[in-house]
Amino acid sequence: MSPRTTAHPYLDHDGPIPFAHRGGAAGPAGENTLAAFRLAVQAGYRYLETDVHATSDGVLLAFHDRRLHRVTDTRGRIRALSAAEIASAKVGDEPIPTMAELLAAFPEARFNIDVKEPNTMAPLADLLRRADALDRVCVSSFSDARLSVVRDLLGPAVCTSAGPREAWRMWRASRRLKPGEQPDPDSLPAVAADCLQLPPALGRIIVVDARLLAAAHAAGLPVHVWTVNDEAEMGRLLDLGVDGIMTDRLDTLKTVLTKRGSWAG
Numbered sequence: 001m002s003p004r005t006t007a008h009p010y011l012d013h014d015g016p017i018p019f020a021h022r023g024g025a026a027g028p029a030g031e032n033t034l035a036a037f038r039l040a041v042q043a044g045y046r047y048l049e050t051d052v053h054a055t056s057d058g059v060l061l062a063f064h065d066r067r068l069h070r071v072t073d074t075r076g077r078i079r080a081l082s083a084a085e086i087a088s089a090k091v092g093d094e095p096i097p098t099m100a101e102l103l104a105a106f107p108e109a110r111f112n113i114d115v116k117e118p119n120t121m122a123p124l125a126d127l128l129r130r131a132d133a134l135d136r137v138c139v140s141s142f143s144d145a146r147l148s149v150v151r152d153l154l155g156p157a158v159c160t161s162a163g164p165r166e167a168w169r170m171w172r173a174s175r176r177l178k179p180g181e182q183p184d185p186d187s188l189p190a191v192a193a194d195c196l197q198l199p200p201a202l203g204r205i206i207v208v209d210a211r212l213l214a215a216a217h218a219a220g221l222p223v224h225v226w227t228v229n230d231e232a233e234m235g236r237l238l239d240l241g242v243d244g245i246m247t248d249r250l251d252t253l254k255t256v257l258t259k260r261g262s263w264a265g
Helices: 034-042 099-105 118-130 144-157 164-174 210-218 231-240 250-259
Strands: 017-021 047-054 060-062 110-115 137-140 196-198 223-225 244-247
Touching: 017 034, 017 250, 034 047, 034 099, 047 099, 047 118, 060 099, 060 118, 099 110, 099 118, 110 118, 110 144, 118 144, 137 144, 144 164, 164 196, 164 210, 210 223, 231 244, 231 250, 244 250
Parallel strands: 017 047, 017 244, 047 110, 110 137, 196 223, 223 244
Antiparallel strands: 047 060
């Protein structure tokens, strides 16, 4: 395949991208709340990572889990409840925000949205069109099938990260490289995504290393790594040349990037 010659506008950033994972899940505000995202934006974060579920009546909520009980005072599965039934649920003192509220509250922010359930795809596509937000959103998912549907619904106007199978194919291709070897772009697998978003490792298997980055960059794909909260690990990944880091610890990542002269929040 030929390397990509133009990046999606979402990826236009000077230096490694700092992502506030769930708004900064280790911060003083509850994860994925308006308060958490507000603190992240005040700290200079422009890229906000979140998750999306749809209620039984199609309202999109910024929430990580399928069920409410881990971080709220309410129980139940989101897709089985209406928006009205969930409206009183609180994360600490904060209600669960809708995706529409987040897009409206932070019009200059860019959102990385993890699609968690099949019933979210059509409502999300409709919302992103209505909000004219396609240029400032990247859609991710742990399901290749869900990503395929999103791409069919929205086309190349929306940025998407690689699904598990796409990422695995790129990682496998990178294993053929010798240390320091630059791959032939035509030897790499075709990937419909605009970027790779990966963990540093899966168990004992190192996922993000110099060979993976060489393969991804030869294909024109930036590499974003999640979820990194350790200062030393942040430094190691930045030394390798990753293009973005998602973190719960906003102060730590900001300090690391600032010391390197790479903070451009």
